[in-house]
Amino acid sequence: MSNSTNATFVCVPGSLCEVLFYEVELIVIPVLFLLAFLVTLIILFVLKCSHKPSHHYDNHKNEKDDTQQHHNTYRHRNSNRRHLQGIDAPAELNPLEHEVIPMTAQPHHDMQNSSPAVPQETTERHPGSFQLVSPLPLTFSVKQDNIFTLHRAVIDRQPVILRVLKESANDRERQSFLGFAHFFSELGPHPSLPRQLGVVSMHTPLMTAVEELEHRDLLSFLWRCRQDHTGRESPCDMTERRIFTMGAQIASALEYLHSKSYIHGSVKARSILVGRDLSVKLWGLGSAYRRKTNTGSVEDVEMRKWQAPEVLARQPLQQSSDVWSFGILLYEMVTLGDPPFPNIMASELLQHLQRWKPKDRVSLAELIRKLQSGERNANDQAVLRVSEPLDMEKYMREAGYGESVNYAVL
Secondary structure: OOHHHHHHOOOOOOOHHHHHHOHHHHHHHHHHHHHHHHHHHHHHHHHHHHOOOHHHHHHHHHHHHHHHHHHHHHHHHHHOOOOOOOOOOOOOEOHHHOOOOOOOOOOHHHHHHHOOOOOOOOOEOOHHHOEEEEEOOOOEOOOOOOOEEEEEEEEOOEEEEEEEEOOOOOHHHHHHHHHHHHHHHHOOOOOOOOOEEEEEOOOOOOEEEEEOOOOOEHHHHHHHOOOOOOOOOOOOOOEHHHHHHHHHHHHHHHHHHHHOOOOOOOOOHHHEEEOOOOOEEEOOOHHHHHHHOOOOOOOOHHHHHHOOHHHHOOOOOOHHHHHHHHHHHHHHHHOOOOOOOOOOOHHHOHHHHOOOOHHHOOOHHHHHHHHHHHHHHOOOOOEOOOOOOOOHHHHHHHHOOOOOOOOOOO
16 A cells, blocks of 8 residues: 555544544535635625615605604794684683594505595695694583694684694594595585685694684674673674574575585584674584494484484484574574573483474475575664573583483483
8 A cells, every 4th residue: 555545544443533634524624615605695695785775765864854854843833833812701612622533544654645635625735834823722621532732823814723633643533634624625615614724634743724713613602792791882792683694604504514415413502603704604514524434423412402302312313403403503592502401401301302303394495594584674783681691510511511321211
């Protein structure tokens, strides 16, 4: 054998000498292969990361900067709001605060594509469009789950009410908020419906702008009319003719709503807004919107004293049910804001009203004719007055607010 062959078998098989002899083949070479594989993976990972499109980062950065700038601008506007003097009135029930509409929501990331488009009648606005923004003073509220706040503002030199969705609102509440704005715009213009002047749906906070009616809701207006204004003419002066005029305007808005196949379902003084010239407009359309979207009916304990007997009996709401509630509204106007059926508990009301049938009610068209005819001959000089001041606790009790629901009589 050669020397190299002899060297191969110098070591005893299985000994440490044999392991050391084959160290390069058994250990070093596999380790080198493993290191080369790891280095290749690292290089590929680095190349992949370094070749991400730079414009994606730039767009994301610009979007983030724009959002931050908008947020800072909004905070700056909030910190410099000019607080305007609100209308002094007894603690009132503001209908603008209670348009909370349940609705099935889309996921938040799809909202921009899935939320209802703003109709042409309503202009998409930017939050910066509004000037002289000031929060409305807090008013008495039966419901404590409002998801938006109210502000007064000016847009295009016109005073408006901003309904601003709280930033803590969830996807369902955002969709509801925009859905109601879309529904309201789709109703179309009517002289006795408030005008929606703008919607902010592409920026946060979401908001809608509705024309401001200076005297706000009719109930608090009637309460202010109880005060004695001897010696000077007051815009609150309620005369017989004014009741006929206001009644005809409200009935006209109801007839228009019915022509669109909607039922209001919440006709009462709180749902009427009063303008500077004492014209009135129908509001409180949340109940109509719930029925349009088939989200189910939610019992409104605040409406029981205004509801028709068939509604109290859990029967379907009809257009003639609005006529019944309209009659209760006329009672509120004549009494300057007294609650209906003050001596009867809401839970016991149905047994007193069972003899009244929907078929016996006059149509809205006939009602409008009667109101317009009465307006021409009505007294416009004698002013209605109520000597006793408003007792809010008594009103709440007699109107049925807070009364426990008891359907044993049904």
